[in-house]
Structures are given as structure tokens and as C-alpha cells.
Amino acid sequence: MFGLVHLVPGDPIRLALGTRFDQETYDALRARAGLDQPLVEQFFGWAGRALRGDLGVSFRTGETVTSLISERLPATLTLAVASILVALLIAVPLGTLSALRPRSVVDRVATVLSQIGISVPEFWMAIVLILVFAGTLGWLPSGGYVPLTEDPAGWAQRLLMPAVVTGVVSGSVITRFVRSSVLEALGADHVRTAQAKGLPARQVFTWHVLRNALLPLVTVTGVQLAYLLSGVVVVEIVFSWPGLGQLALQAVQSRDYPVLQGAILLFAVVFLLINLVVDLLYTAIDPRIRR
Amino acid sequence: MSELAPLLEVADLRVRLRTPRGPAEVVNGLSYTVGRGETVAVVGESGSGKSVSVLALLGLLPARVAAVTGAARLDGEDLLTMPPERLREVRGPGVGMVFQDPMTSLNPVLTIGRQLVEGIRAHGEVSKAEARDRAAGLLAEVGLPDPRRALDRYPHELSGGMRQRVVIAIALSNNPSLLIADEATTALDVTVQAQILDLVAGLQSEHGTGVIWITHDLGVVAGIADRVLVMYGGRCVEDGSVDDVLERPAHPYTRGLLGALPDLASSDDGELATVPGTPPAPTDLPAGCVFWPRCPVRSDPRCETEQPPLAVVGASTGGLPHRAATWCSEGSSR
């Protein structure tokens, strides 16, 4: 992990700063960012400061990277969490239904829908949704963000479309996992034992099928959440959602490396955190890996 | 209920499975009875339809692919036609079932206690604490050391033999009038197997439970069965008292199974002998006697064309008829 942080943010500074600046700005920037020092020293200097919470200063605005990121983090987290909720709301019922009736009409429709959901470009879906719901129907604002504390209704209105877009895409992926894991759980021998005990069908399903199918779902949801946090870049742009993705893209466009490094570091940390949480959750729900 | 009415009466049980290769006749007109306190052993190779025939009794085959016909009356009530809710009530108190593989037949993510308690509480108003007491009692009964603590254990924390005891405890938890054990001891080592057989025999004499014991193992058959039913190609090819069938087998298949058997008295773990060839595919059963393609005798012209009926052969002992479905039994003694 450390190697990666080293690898990715280390290189852009050295390689890309060059040609687009005149010499004077270039030197000044280099000096200010400490780029005139050897790469290894730069890295350790940066890493050392990062450990103390100092991610440097934005080339573009002069603000500290930490404050830029912490401004944007709530919006991205909100969107990612809302999206994963939408995804689960779609995936769990749909995947379960298809698994319960494999090869039925429901299953086929669900398969086609999830295939479509996986294949649709999310920015295109975003544009179409904006066209219909913000343009033609005028029910929702086409984008932007207001904090929940200021205007709960406006917050929800603005969150709805982006969350649906990313939720549908993730949901389609998760649907396929839910289907296969429920199908697998249904075929397990212990389900027959539970039925032979004379448990009511609902109890068999909840405690001996769903409960077991939940295990892989936790992993997939964790992975999807991690992808959402970084993958919402495009959707943030379309919906003018002031999140980290937007910040990272602006940083790329203006070659604002401290910000980009900070954003990537944050994603890496979030990634690790999510993996940690998934592991912890797993321990909580799967007795086989306790101890 | 009259003395003579059997506990379970299976009549012309047929199971047809839908498979990608066409319909498969997995069980073809099986009829037998199990009396109270009686043990019936069902023997045969894998694929002979033994397991399917008992799963069908409890409606445990997926309705999407399995069509079950015939009748199976438990205390006079047909299991195959009863409404689902009634069937659910019968599973447990009416029929308890022990499955083959103790490694997979328990839910790995629920505690032993929970899996016992939910079975007990599914059949009657029992408080959680009361159910736990009963569960601990059952575990003690099946010989699990430290039953109280075992309640809070997960299946993976127990050995295979201990798990199978738990499965048996679950099957017995509602004092079933009929216990079905499907290869219940196959996965266990010989010592554990002997303990479990003793256990079941003890419970049987105590509660008068009827037992259907499906097995490969002739040692088990000789040790616990009152009656034997030999299955081949989804049919009963021979049945009768354990002495009749094991000592005077009438069907060439049964004789083949017993053929390589060393002295019965010393064969505690003697597996059935292998018969050359493979059982017929249930999608493509031969006309005539199901066994003729592998049959070493084939002494009758009808073997390949006409299905032999299950008919009484020789003398019967203990009031049980000894029957076999073959054209070849007469005059070909052992």
C-alpha cells in the first residue's frame, strides 16, 4: 500500500510539471512544493507530513489540502452511502427473487435488467435522467448540493438522481452476486435439515438461506462501496455535486499535484478502512472465522 | 388403531424427475410397510433411488423438478397429499430425519443450541429456556459430553461424529414416531458408528420408534434390521426378513451383492460386494427385468422383455413374506 502511494503521486510531480509552465513559475512552484529536492526525500518528506495530517497546500488556491478535502468529503460520503442503499434495495429483492425461481420470467427479466444496468454508461443515464426529470417534467433540480442541515428537502431532491444513477449500476452488479449466493445457499444440505425439522418456510428462508447468503454479500457491498467512493467522479461532474471526485478532476486538469496526492491518499485510506470494516463484519456474522 | 395397522405404509410410490436428458423414473412403484418399533433396512447401490424415495416421503424434493405419485400413509394419513402446513407439522414429531453428511447437514453459522431449539419451538408453545433445557437433555441422551456448553458451540467446533450426534438429536427432538436415517453412519468411523447404532436401538426400544435405515453396509443391516428391502433401478427387487434375505437371497442382484461377502458373523464393516457393470440410467431403463443387462444368470427368455413381479419365494420366517422380483429364482439355490 505504501509502495503504491509512493508510486502514483511520486511520478506525476516529476513527469508532468515540465512543459506547461514558464521557467520562472516553474522554478517557484518547484521550490514551493519542494520539488527541487530528490524524489526519495520528497516522498519521505511528504509521507512524514502526511502522517502528521499535513498534506500540503494547493498550487491553485493556496488553501491547505486537508481543508479542501474535508470540505468535500461529506458530499462524497453522502452520495456513496445513498448509492449503496439504492443498490441494496434493488439487488437484494431482485437477486433473491431470481434465485428462488431460476429460469422463470422474473429471473429472466432480472437478468436482462442487471445486464443493462451493468452496461449502461452512468454519465449517459445521468444526462437522460436530467433531461426527463429536471427538463421535461421539472420535478427535480438538475444538480447542485445543499447541506442537509440547511434545507433537508432540497438536500434530498438533489441527492435522489445521482444516488439512483450510481445505485442502479452498483445494484446491477450486486444483483448477480445475490442471485448466485442465494442459489448456492438454497442448495445447501443444511436447508434440507431445517425443512425436515418442520420449520415454517419463512423461518427456513430467513435463517438458513438468507443468513448464509449474506456472507458473500457483505464482501461485495464493501467492494462496491469502495468503488463508489472513487467511481462517482463522473456522476459528480454531471450533477455538479461538490465531492472529492470533482476535486480530483479539477486537480488533474490544473495539475494541482498536492491536491491530487491528497485525494489519492484519502481514497487509499478509505479503501483500507472499508476492507477493515468488512473483515470486522465478517467476524461478527461468520462464526467459522472467529478466534 | 388396530394392532396390525403399520406405522408407515408406502404404496406404489413413484418419483419422476425432470432432467435435461428427459424424464427420469427414479423410483418405480415402491411398496413397503414399517411397523412400530420395527427397523427396515434399505440397501442398494448409489443411484438405486433409495435416498430419493425417502426424501419424497417428506416432500423434500423440489416440486419444480420432481413429480411424486402413490401413497405414503403415516398412521393412516397420506403424507403425499396432505396440505403443506400439515406436512410441516408432521416433519419433526411425525418423522425425524438424519442425513448422510454430518459436515454439511448443520447450518455453519448458527449455534447447535439454536438449531435444536428452533426445531423444538416449531412444534408447540415452549419457552426459550424450556426448549434449551430439552435441547441439553437431548444432547446428553445422544452422548455428547458437556451438553450445556455444547449448546453455544458452532458446528465447526465439533468433530464429525459429534456433529452426527447433534443431527440425530435434532431428528429425535420431537419424539418422532418414525426415524429415517439416510446413510447416517457412512461418513463416520466404525467405533462411532457402533455407538450411534446402539443409541438408536436404545431409543427405539424406549419410544417404540419405527426406523428406516438406508445403508451400504451389510454389517449394519445384519446388526439392527428386522427387515431388508433391496433396491435396484428404482424398484424393490427383493424384500423379506433379515435372515431370509441375507441367508437365502433369491434375486441374482442380491446374490451378487452378497457374493464376495466373507462370513457374515465376522463382517462388522463388510461393504456390499460390487457387481460388475453400472446401474441403468433412470432416463433409460431397460425393458424387462431392470437388472438383466448386468445379470450373470439370465436363465429365462422373459428377462429381456417382461418385468418380473415381486413374488413370494421360498419359506418365510417370522410371519414376513420373502419376496423377489426375478424370473431366475426357482431352482437356483445358493
Add this chain to the structure above:
Amino acid sequence: MTGAPLPEPAASPTATDAGVPSTARPPRPRWRQTLGLLARNPTAAVAATVLLLIVLMAVFDESLAPSGPNEIAVEDRLQPPSPAHPFGTDDLGRDILSRVVLGAAVSLRVGFLAVAFALVVGALIGLLAGYYGRWVDDVLMRFMDVLFAFPAVLLAIAVLAVRGPGAGNTALAIGIVYIPVFARVTRASVLGVREEVYVRASRSVGASDFRLLTRHVLPNAAPPIIVQTSISLAFAVLAEAALSFLGLGTQPPNPSWGLMLAEGRGFIDLAWWLAFFPGMAIFLTVLCFNLLGDGLRDVLDPRQRTLMAGSGR
């Protein structure tokens, strides 16, 4: 819920499903049989046909396009779909149909390049790791894990931030993202066949490593790689569109689909067709690659050694 369903019927054995080959030679992939099986899967067959049409369209782009895709006709700007311009025209009066046709060439070229790069590098890494095992395996796969752990879009953006925008760099960026997937799939397949009878037989008669790898191991590892290629193409096309949409991929005036979407976005209220048709083109292409991948998987890879479609997204 009446009971546990029986296990799904096992897929019919294919050339690759040779658990125990009876001869000391690897069974050759039976292409005819594969095609035949694929033809019996209507979804995959339709997807393959549509893809073929799209590829043909991309190959013959210039001659197929009704009018010059970069031909500016200001008097015809923002025309809705009509017989003269079936998909309408954009803000500079350029024919959208022509640009979609040309965009196919751009998008597919980047997609194919990216996957080809990922395939070659990834398969090589997987082959080495799987065949030599031990420390080679540890080092290579650990590195792949690190690469794989990073979110795809972010990784591509980071690569483009280093290399600068453009079609070639986009292909490279997407290619890098998909290396680990191919490495894993290849390695798994190689591990599967390494100990097969014919490989051991060849080794015992002194065949060189190179010969073993190319003649015996690689052909048998091919099916899951083929499936993965189809699925990866879907995501490569999608990723190219996303990166171009963000302005990091293909640069104007070349009509990549993602770029056309980005350009059309500003006119969404006035002229929906600007963004609609390129989006439809992306969607159809990606869908077909995914469906084809699923169909191929059913036929070639019954043991499902490849990633499920969408898991790389």
C-alpha cells in the same frame, strides 16, 4: 419454497473441460463445436452479430459515414433527426450519424488496444507466476494485488495525470488497470493445467519450458482468457467513454463517443439527440460485449474461472 433445487445440470463437456485427457497430447480447442454451442445461445449469437456489424462499421468508417464527420455546416446546426440527418446534427451542423460511425472506430480502437495491452502483459505475468510458482509467483501476484486494490477509474485518471490526455495514453491507462485481471485468470488456468498428464509427460521427455508454455499450457489456459477478453472489452469501451467524457481521453475534434456525449451535454435542453445517440452506441456496444462474454463463459468455462461481468466496474 418447497425445497432445495437440484444442482444445475453440468454444462456439456467442452474441449477445455478435459479433466483427464486420455492421450499425452492436449485436446485442441474444437472451434466448430464452440461456435455451434454459441449459436444455440440466442442472446450471445445476437450480441456477436451486432458486434460484428459495429466492428465492420468501425473498419469502413470513412466510406460508410453519410457525410464528412468533421464537416461543419453552420446553417444546419442543431437539426433534429430527419431523413437527411437520421440522428440530427450538432451545434456546428455536423452530422451525428457520421460522427457516431467514426466514433466507433475511435472508441473501439482504444478499447482493443487497451485490452490487447492488458492481455499480453497480464497473460505473460500470469503465465510466469503460475508456471514457475514460488517466489516468482509471490512477487508478481503481490504486485498485481496492489494494483487490483486500486479503484479502476482513479487509477486510470492517475495514469492520465502523469502521461497527459490523448487516445494512446487512454488505451495505456485502461490497459494498466486491467492487467491484474488477466494475470489472475491466466495464473489460475495455468495452475489448473500445469500438473495435467500431458504436461508432465512432455516435461519428462525433455521439452523446453518455452515449448511447454506455448504448445501445451497456453492453449489450455485460453478459454477463460477469451471470456475475460470479451468482458474486459466491454469495460474498456465504457472506461474510454468515461475518460473522454471527463476530457482526459480522446481529444477534439475526433468524435469519440464519450467526447460527443460531453459536448452534447451542454445542449441537453435544446437538442437531446446530441447526447442520446452516442450514449446509445456506447450502451449497445458494452451490452453486446458483456452478453457475448456471458455466452462464451457458459460454453467455454463451465467452472467459472473468470470474473463475473461487472465485478471489475
